[in-house]
């Protein structure tokens with residue numbers, strides 16, 4: 001073959017490769033990225049002058065694809081793989097020079113490599129974008145569910161509130177009339193207790209749905225937090241749970257409703273105490289970060305089962321035995337935090353136990 005014929009053959013191989021790579025990448029299933037890179041590597045290998053001695057490696061963050069063993073004397077060319085303009089890996093082609101022959105890469109081969117690296121970078125960008133979209137969609141679906149539940153709940157709570165008040169009022173009237181009849185007033189007391197319990201549930205539901213009037217003021221969270229912890233001191237001791245308060249400032253100001261803020265702290269601490277083992281430690285931390293007040297509560301309990309993690313803020317979700325909990329605490333907290341334009345998240349501690357993180361904007 002003449003030199004120009006050889007050159008032409010090489011060009012055709014390169015073009016074939018580019019065509020193949022484009023169609024592999026164009027038809028890719030986004031969760032089969034490793035297989036895709038393998039196919040690209042295979043196609044690229046064929047485009048080089050000495051395919052049987054050429055090896056292609058993708059070295060990217062979490063993925064590494066290689067088409068052959070590494071020899072110390074291999075000749076090498078490489079091209080960066082960029083995702084959103086940041087170098088996130090490299091595409092390396094090695095030429096195994098077995099007989100110390102006078103062989104080397106062609107300039108065109110480097111260009112081909114750059115071209116393929118660019119295409120792979122674009123593919124990885126597409127995957128990244130899709131991942132973000134899926135996460136966002138999931139988040140929105142969750143927010144949607146919670147807000148629909150919130151509306152329904154608000155309606156029910158509102159409807160129940162007035163008749164409950166009547167039940168309670170009349171039962172109390174009757175009880176004072178029937179003072180002499182022990183049996184009847186015992187029964188009435190049961191009605192009253194249950195009505196009070198129901199009223200508490202309705203109150204929580206209204207909190208969850210943010211139907212409670214809100215009084216936003218410029219307040220210092222530090223004394224509110226200390227006060228709430230003091231009120232729970234007896235509960236901590238009764239349950240034999242220790243606590244540690246980490247506050248690095250005497251004053252941390254924000255715009256919030258102080259009663260609702262206490263409600264957040266109470267619910268999170270009562271959960272933390274409930275799920276703590278004997279002698280477990282609950283750590284309460286509050287600090288300012290950028291324009292946010294961050295409240296973190298750690299415990300040393302059993303933490304969350306992963307499949308429950310995104311259910312814990314839903315109303316009526318509880319893993320407590322019947323009678324112990326209504327599953328409303330965290331949905332109340334979620335509602336309050338949302339009405340303050342803050343965020344709340346739950347996660348497992350690496351060591352053990354649960355971590356709740358609440359952020360509330362300063363203003």
Ligand SMILES: Nc1ncnc2c1ncn2[C@@H]1O[C@H](COP(=O)(O)OP(=O)(O)OP(=O)(O)O)[C@@H](O)[C@H]1O
Pocket residue numbers: 267271272275299301302303304312313317318319320324325326327328329330331353354
């Ligand atoms: N600190 C924690 N550690 C482990 N699991 C927790 C913790 N806090 C909450 N959970 C899980 O989230 C669920 C829901 O909590 P939530 O406060 O909403 O309801 P509850 O505590 O079960 O009942 P209620 O607060 O109405 O008395 C709990 O039942 C539990 O499964």
Ligand SMILES: [Mg+2]
Pocket residue numbers: 267270271325328329330
């Ligand atoms: Mg609770």
